[in-house]
Amino acid sequence: MAHTLDDVNRYLREKGFRSTGARRTILEAIFGGGGHFTAEELLDTLRGRGGKVSRASVYRTLGMLVDGGFVETREFRRGQTMYEAVLGREHHDHLICTVCGKIIEFENEAIERLQDAVAREHGFTLEHHSLRLYGRCDVCGRGS
Protein backbone atom coordinates (compact mmCIF):
# COMPACT_ATOMS: atom_id res chain seq x y z
CA MET A 1 0.00 0.00 0.00
CA ALA A 2 0.99 3.65 -0.09
CA HIS A 3 2.21 3.90 -3.66
CA THR A 4 3.52 6.77 -5.70
CA LEU A 5 2.27 7.90 -9.08
CA ASP A 6 5.35 6.24 -10.55
CA ASP A 7 4.14 2.93 -9.16
CA VAL A 8 0.93 3.38 -11.07
CA ASN A 9 2.67 4.18 -14.32
CA ARG A 10 5.13 1.35 -13.89
CA TYR A 11 2.31 -1.05 -13.15
CA LEU A 12 0.41 0.03 -16.25
CA ARG A 13 3.49 -0.26 -18.44
CA GLU A 14 4.36 -3.69 -17.07
CA LYS A 15 0.87 -4.89 -17.72
CA GLY A 16 1.30 -3.81 -21.32
CA PHE A 17 -1.21 -1.00 -21.09
CA ARG A 18 -0.52 1.98 -23.29
CA SER A 19 -0.11 5.54 -22.18
CA THR A 20 -2.89 7.35 -23.97
CA GLY A 21 -4.27 10.85 -23.68
CA ALA A 22 -7.49 9.71 -22.10
CA ARG A 23 -5.64 7.58 -19.58
CA ARG A 24 -3.28 10.37 -18.56
CA THR A 25 -6.15 12.81 -18.15
CA ILE A 26 -8.05 10.40 -15.95
CA LEU A 27 -5.04 9.50 -13.80
CA GLU A 28 -4.29 13.16 -13.28
CA ALA A 29 -7.83 13.88 -12.13
CA ILE A 30 -8.00 10.92 -9.79
CA PHE A 31 -4.61 11.21 -8.16
CA GLY A 32 -4.50 14.98 -8.23
CA GLY A 33 -7.88 15.42 -6.61
CA GLY A 34 -8.08 12.89 -3.85
CA GLY A 35 -11.14 12.14 -1.78
CA HIS A 36 -14.15 10.01 -2.59
CA PHE A 37 -15.91 10.24 -5.91
CA THR A 38 -18.35 8.41 -8.14
CA ALA A 39 -17.68 7.54 -11.78
CA GLU A 40 -20.14 10.20 -12.83
CA GLU A 41 -18.50 12.87 -10.68
CA LEU A 42 -15.16 12.01 -12.17
CA LEU A 43 -16.63 12.29 -15.64
CA ASP A 44 -18.07 15.71 -14.79
CA THR A 45 -14.69 16.85 -13.49
CA LEU A 46 -13.00 15.74 -16.66
CA ARG A 47 -15.57 17.45 -18.82
CA GLY A 48 -15.38 20.61 -16.78
CA ARG A 49 -11.69 20.72 -17.55
CA GLY A 50 -12.44 20.55 -21.22
CA GLY A 51 -11.03 17.06 -21.53
CA LYS A 52 -13.10 14.88 -23.81
CA VAL A 53 -13.15 11.44 -22.27
CA SER A 54 -15.97 8.99 -22.64
CA ARG A 55 -17.88 7.37 -19.85
CA ALA A 56 -16.67 3.99 -21.09
CA SER A 57 -13.02 5.00 -20.72
CA VAL A 58 -13.66 6.29 -17.24
CA TYR A 59 -15.15 2.99 -16.18
CA ARG A 60 -12.46 0.98 -17.96
CA THR A 61 -9.64 2.98 -16.41
CA LEU A 62 -11.17 2.82 -12.95
CA GLY A 63 -11.40 -0.94 -13.35
CA MET A 64 -7.71 -1.21 -14.18
CA LEU A 65 -6.75 0.90 -11.20
CA VAL A 66 -8.93 -1.11 -8.87
CA ASP A 67 -7.36 -4.31 -10.16
CA GLY A 68 -3.93 -2.82 -9.55
CA GLY A 69 -4.88 -1.82 -6.02
CA PHE A 70 -4.43 1.90 -6.64
CA VAL A 71 -8.08 2.73 -6.23
CA GLU A 72 -10.58 1.18 -3.84
CA THR A 73 -14.31 0.92 -4.19
CA ARG A 74 -16.87 1.42 -1.46
CA GLU A 75 -20.62 1.13 -1.49
CA PHE A 76 -21.61 3.84 0.96
CA ARG A 77 -25.06 4.03 -0.62
CA ARG A 78 -26.92 1.35 -2.52
CA GLY A 79 -26.54 1.26 -6.26
CA GLN A 80 -23.64 3.62 -6.60
CA THR A 81 -19.98 2.82 -6.31
CA MET A 82 -17.69 5.31 -4.63
CA TYR A 83 -14.05 5.26 -5.61
CA GLU A 84 -11.10 6.42 -3.60
CA ALA A 85 -7.47 6.75 -4.60
CA VAL A 86 -5.16 4.96 -2.19
CA LEU A 87 -2.08 6.43 -3.77
CA GLY A 88 0.34 7.61 -1.12
CA ARG A 89 -2.17 6.88 1.57
CA GLU A 90 -2.23 4.32 4.29
CA HIS A 91 -5.16 2.06 4.95
CA HIS A 92 -8.02 3.57 6.85
CA ASP A 93 -11.67 2.94 7.60
CA HIS A 94 -14.70 5.22 7.61
CA LEU A 95 -17.19 6.90 9.88
CA ILE A 96 -20.23 8.02 7.91
CA CYS A 97 -22.83 10.48 9.14
CA THR A 98 -26.27 9.11 8.33
CA VAL A 99 -27.75 12.62 8.35
CA CYS A 100 -25.38 14.89 6.42
CA GLY A 101 -23.28 12.24 4.68
CA LYS A 102 -20.00 13.53 6.08
CA ILE A 103 -17.23 10.97 5.86
CA ILE A 104 -14.41 10.80 8.39
CA GLU A 105 -11.45 8.54 7.95
CA PHE A 106 -9.81 6.80 10.86
CA GLU A 107 -7.21 4.21 11.61
CA ASN A 108 -7.16 1.88 14.55
CA GLU A 109 -4.32 -0.54 15.02
CA ALA A 110 -6.05 -2.48 17.78
CA ILE A 111 -9.08 -3.18 15.62
CA GLU A 112 -6.86 -4.33 12.77
CA ARG A 113 -5.07 -6.76 15.02
CA LEU A 114 -8.33 -8.18 16.32
CA GLN A 115 -9.53 -8.64 12.76
CA ASP A 116 -6.42 -10.64 11.95
CA ALA A 117 -7.04 -12.77 14.99
CA VAL A 118 -10.66 -13.43 14.02
CA ALA A 119 -9.65 -14.41 10.49
CA ARG A 120 -6.98 -16.74 11.79
CA GLU A 121 -9.42 -18.43 14.18
CA HIS A 122 -11.61 -19.28 11.21
CA GLY A 123 -8.76 -20.45 9.01
CA PHE A 124 -8.98 -17.45 6.70
CA THR A 125 -6.07 -15.75 5.01
CA LEU A 126 -7.15 -12.14 5.14
CA GLU A 127 -6.84 -10.13 1.93
CA HIS A 128 -8.65 -6.94 2.80
CA HIS A 129 -11.55 -5.69 4.83
CA SER A 130 -14.20 -3.05 5.03
CA LEU A 131 -15.24 -1.38 8.26
CA ARG A 132 -17.84 1.34 8.24
CA LEU A 133 -19.34 3.00 11.28
CA TYR A 134 -22.63 4.76 10.68
CA GLY A 135 -24.09 7.32 13.04
CA ARG A 136 -24.73 10.99 13.64
CA CYS A 137 -21.77 13.30 13.55
CA ASP A 138 -21.14 15.89 16.24
CA VAL A 139 -23.13 18.53 14.36
CA CYS A 140 -26.08 16.37 13.32
CA GLY A 141 -26.26 14.58 16.67
CA ARG A 142 -27.15 17.71 18.61
CA GLY A 143 -30.75 17.78 17.49
CA SER A 144 -31.51 14.32 18.84
Added chain:
Amino acid sequence: MAHTLDDVNRYLREKGFRSTGARRTILEAIFGGGGHFTAEELLDTLRGRGGKVSRASVYRTLGMLVDGGFVETREFRRGQTMYEAVLGREHHDHLICTVCGKIIEFENEAIERLQDAVAREHGFTLEHHSLRLYGRCDVCGRGS
Protein backbone atom coordinates in the same frame (compact mmCIF):
# COMPACT_ATOMS: atom_id res chain seq x y z
CA MET B 1 -32.59 -6.88 18.08
CA ALA B 2 -33.43 -10.57 18.33
CA HIS B 3 -37.13 -10.52 17.57
CA THR B 4 -39.67 -13.31 17.15
CA LEU B 5 -41.98 -13.82 14.20
CA ASP B 6 -44.76 -12.41 16.40
CA ASP B 7 -42.79 -9.18 16.65
CA VAL B 8 -42.82 -8.94 12.88
CA ASN B 9 -46.52 -9.55 12.60
CA ARG B 10 -47.30 -7.15 15.44
CA TYR B 11 -45.12 -4.51 13.83
CA LEU B 12 -46.85 -4.90 10.48
CA ARG B 13 -50.28 -4.76 12.07
CA GLU B 14 -49.43 -1.69 14.11
CA LYS B 15 -48.14 0.05 11.04
CA GLY B 16 -51.48 -0.61 9.42
CA PHE B 17 -50.13 -3.07 6.87
CA ARG B 18 -52.53 -5.78 5.79
CA SER B 19 -51.95 -9.49 6.06
CA THR B 20 -52.11 -10.66 2.48
CA GLY B 21 -51.32 -13.96 0.84
CA ALA B 22 -48.25 -12.65 -0.91
CA ARG B 23 -46.95 -11.10 2.28
CA ARG B 24 -47.44 -14.27 4.31
CA THR B 25 -45.71 -16.36 1.66
CA ILE B 26 -42.74 -14.02 1.59
CA LEU B 27 -42.41 -13.81 5.37
CA GLU B 28 -42.52 -17.57 5.63
CA ALA B 29 -39.76 -17.98 3.06
CA ILE B 30 -37.53 -15.35 4.63
CA PHE B 31 -37.88 -16.28 8.26
CA GLY B 32 -38.21 -19.99 7.66
CA GLY B 33 -35.11 -20.22 5.51
CA GLY B 34 -32.50 -18.08 7.18
CA GLY B 35 -29.15 -17.21 5.71
CA HIS B 36 -28.23 -14.62 3.13
CA PHE B 37 -30.17 -14.18 -0.07
CA THR B 38 -30.72 -11.78 -2.92
CA ALA B 39 -34.12 -10.54 -4.02
CA GLU B 40 -33.88 -12.71 -7.10
CA GLU B 41 -33.01 -15.82 -5.10
CA LEU B 42 -35.96 -15.20 -2.83
CA LEU B 43 -38.18 -14.84 -5.88
CA ASP B 44 -36.88 -18.14 -7.26
CA THR B 45 -37.54 -19.87 -3.95
CA LEU B 46 -41.09 -18.56 -3.91
CA ARG B 47 -41.68 -19.64 -7.47
CA GLY B 48 -40.18 -23.03 -6.82
CA ARG B 49 -42.76 -23.52 -4.10
CA GLY B 50 -45.50 -22.78 -6.55
CA GLY B 51 -46.34 -19.49 -4.90
CA LYS B 52 -47.06 -16.78 -7.43
CA VAL B 53 -45.59 -13.59 -6.09
CA SER B 54 -44.34 -10.75 -8.25
CA ARG B 55 -40.89 -9.28 -8.18
CA ALA B 56 -42.42 -5.97 -7.17
CA SER B 57 -44.04 -7.47 -4.08
CA VAL B 58 -40.79 -9.12 -3.10
CA TYR B 59 -38.95 -5.81 -3.24
CA ARG B 60 -41.75 -3.94 -1.49
CA THR B 61 -41.98 -6.46 1.32
CA LEU B 62 -38.22 -6.57 1.77
CA GLY B 63 -38.27 -2.81 2.03
CA MET B 64 -40.85 -2.88 4.81
CA LEU B 65 -38.89 -5.48 6.73
CA VAL B 66 -35.68 -3.52 6.40
CA ASP B 67 -37.46 -0.40 7.67
CA GLY B 68 -38.75 -2.37 10.61
CA GLY B 69 -35.29 -3.69 11.39
CA PHE B 70 -36.22 -7.33 10.81
CA VAL B 71 -34.03 -7.73 7.77
CA GLU B 72 -30.64 -6.21 7.10
CA THR B 73 -29.01 -5.44 3.80
CA ARG B 74 -25.39 -6.00 2.88
CA GLU B 75 -23.44 -5.29 -0.26
CA PHE B 76 -21.07 -8.20 -0.40
CA ARG B 77 -20.63 -7.82 -4.12
CA ARG B 78 -21.01 -4.72 -6.20
CA GLY B 79 -24.41 -3.97 -7.62
CA GLN B 80 -26.38 -6.59 -5.77
CA THR B 81 -28.02 -6.31 -2.41
CA MET B 82 -27.90 -9.28 -0.08
CA TYR B 83 -30.59 -9.55 2.54
CA GLU B 84 -30.44 -11.32 5.84
CA ALA B 85 -33.15 -11.99 8.39
CA VAL B 86 -32.17 -10.81 11.85
CA LEU B 87 -35.14 -12.48 13.47
CA GLY B 88 -34.10 -14.20 16.65
CA ARG B 89 -30.49 -13.52 15.92
CA GLU B 90 -27.95 -11.33 17.60
CA HIS B 91 -25.71 -8.89 15.80
CA HIS B 92 -22.75 -10.37 13.97
CA ASP B 93 -20.23 -9.50 11.29
CA HIS B 94 -18.96 -11.44 8.27
CA LEU B 95 -15.94 -13.19 6.86
CA ILE B 96 -16.28 -13.65 3.11
CA CYS B 97 -14.19 -16.01 1.00
CA THR B 98 -13.09 -14.18 -2.14
CA VAL B 99 -12.70 -17.46 -4.00
CA CYS B 100 -15.73 -19.61 -3.24
CA GLY B 101 -18.00 -16.97 -1.76
CA LYS B 102 -18.50 -18.79 1.53
CA ILE B 103 -19.78 -16.53 4.28
CA ILE B 104 -18.94 -17.07 7.92
CA GLU B 105 -20.56 -15.08 10.69
CA PHE B 106 -18.69 -14.01 13.75
CA GLU B 107 -19.05 -11.84 16.79
CA ASN B 108 -16.28 -10.04 18.60
CA GLU B 109 -17.02 -8.03 21.69
CA ALA B 110 -13.62 -6.40 21.79
CA ILE B 111 -13.93 -5.07 18.26
CA GLU B 112 -17.37 -3.70 19.07
CA ARG B 113 -16.05 -1.85 22.07
CA LEU B 114 -13.21 -0.36 20.08
CA GLN B 115 -15.66 0.80 17.44
CA ASP B 116 -17.67 2.60 20.11
CA ALA B 117 -14.50 4.24 21.33
CA VAL B 118 -13.52 5.40 17.85
CA ALA B 119 -16.97 6.86 17.24
CA ARG B 120 -16.90 8.67 20.56
CA GLU B 121 -13.48 10.16 19.83
CA HIS B 122 -14.90 11.71 16.69
CA GLY B 123 -18.07 12.96 18.32
CA PHE B 124 -20.27 10.42 16.55
CA THR B 125 -23.32 8.75 18.01
CA LEU B 126 -23.08 5.29 16.55
CA GLU B 127 -26.21 3.83 14.97
CA HIS B 128 -24.90 0.73 13.27
CA HIS B 129 -21.86 -0.57 11.51
CA SER B 130 -20.66 -2.95 8.87
CA LEU B 131 -17.51 -4.99 9.20
CA ARG B 132 -16.51 -7.39 6.47
CA LEU B 133 -13.32 -9.38 6.31
CA TYR B 134 -12.39 -10.69 2.87
CA GLY B 135 -9.89 -13.44 2.26
CA ARG B 136 -9.40 -17.07 1.36
CA CYS B 137 -11.16 -19.63 3.51
CA ASP B 138 -9.38 -22.69 4.86
CA VAL B 139 -10.31 -24.76 1.80
CA CYS B 140 -9.56 -22.16 -0.88
CA GLY B 141 -6.40 -20.96 0.83
CA ARG B 142 -4.60 -24.28 0.42
CA GLY B 143 -3.86 -23.81 -3.23
CA SER B 144 -1.96 -20.59 -2.71
Added chain:
DNA sequence: ATACGTGCAAACGTTTTGCATATCG
Protein backbone atom coordinates in the same frame (compact mmCIF):
# COMPACT_ATOMS: atom_id res chain seq x y z
C1' DA C 1 -67.14 0.34 0.30
C1' DT C 2 -62.80 1.80 0.14
C1' DA C 3 -58.24 2.02 1.22
C1' DC C 4 -54.45 -0.72 0.51
C1' DG C 5 -51.88 -4.43 -2.05
C1' DT C 6 -50.83 -6.77 -6.29
C1' DG C 7 -48.86 -7.85 -10.84
C1' DC C 8 -47.33 -6.29 -14.98
C1' DA C 9 -44.58 -3.77 -17.84
C1' DA C 10 -42.24 0.29 -18.45
C1' DA C 11 -38.85 3.43 -16.48
C1' DC C 12 -34.69 4.22 -13.94
C1' DG C 13 -29.73 4.88 -12.90
C1' DT C 14 -25.48 2.65 -13.08
C1' DT C 15 -22.30 -0.13 -15.36
C1' DT C 16 -20.84 -3.09 -19.29
C1' DT C 17 -20.33 -4.33 -24.04
C1' DG C 18 -20.02 -4.62 -29.38
C1' DC C 19 -18.20 -2.46 -32.88
C1' DA C 20 -16.13 0.76 -36.10
C1' DT C 21 -12.58 4.14 -35.82
C1' DA C 22 -8.39 6.26 -33.98
C1' DT C 23 -4.01 5.87 -31.79
C1' DC C 24 0.21 3.98 -29.67
C1' DG C 25 4.43 1.59 -30.10
Added chain:
DNA sequence: CGATATGCAAAACGTTTGCACGTAT
Protein backbone atom coordinates in the same frame (compact mmCIF):
# COMPACT_ATOMS: atom_id res chain seq x y z
C1' DC D 1 1.70 -2.07 -39.51
C1' DG D 2 -0.54 -4.55 -35.95
C1' DA D 3 -2.29 -4.46 -31.45
C1' DT D 4 -4.69 -1.89 -28.18
C1' DA D 5 -7.69 2.07 -26.73
C1' DT D 6 -11.42 5.02 -27.68
C1' DG D 7 -16.17 6.83 -28.24
C1' DC D 8 -20.64 5.93 -29.14
C1' DA D 9 -24.87 3.91 -28.63
C1' DA D 10 -27.14 -0.10 -27.30
C1' DA D 11 -27.62 -3.64 -23.93
C1' DA D 12 -27.56 -5.46 -19.37
C1' DC D 13 -28.40 -5.39 -14.62
C1' DG D 14 -30.79 -4.72 -10.29
C1' DT D 15 -34.32 -1.97 -8.60
C1' DT D 16 -38.37 1.23 -8.57
C1' DT D 17 -42.67 3.02 -10.16
C1' DG D 18 -47.37 4.06 -12.56
C1' DC D 19 -51.39 2.13 -13.22
C1' DA D 20 -55.49 -0.85 -13.64
C1' DC D 21 -57.25 -4.53 -11.16
C1' DG D 22 -57.92 -7.44 -6.74
C1' DT D 23 -58.62 -8.09 -1.99
C1' DA D 24 -58.58 -7.37 3.12
C1' DT D 25 -60.79 -4.97 6.50
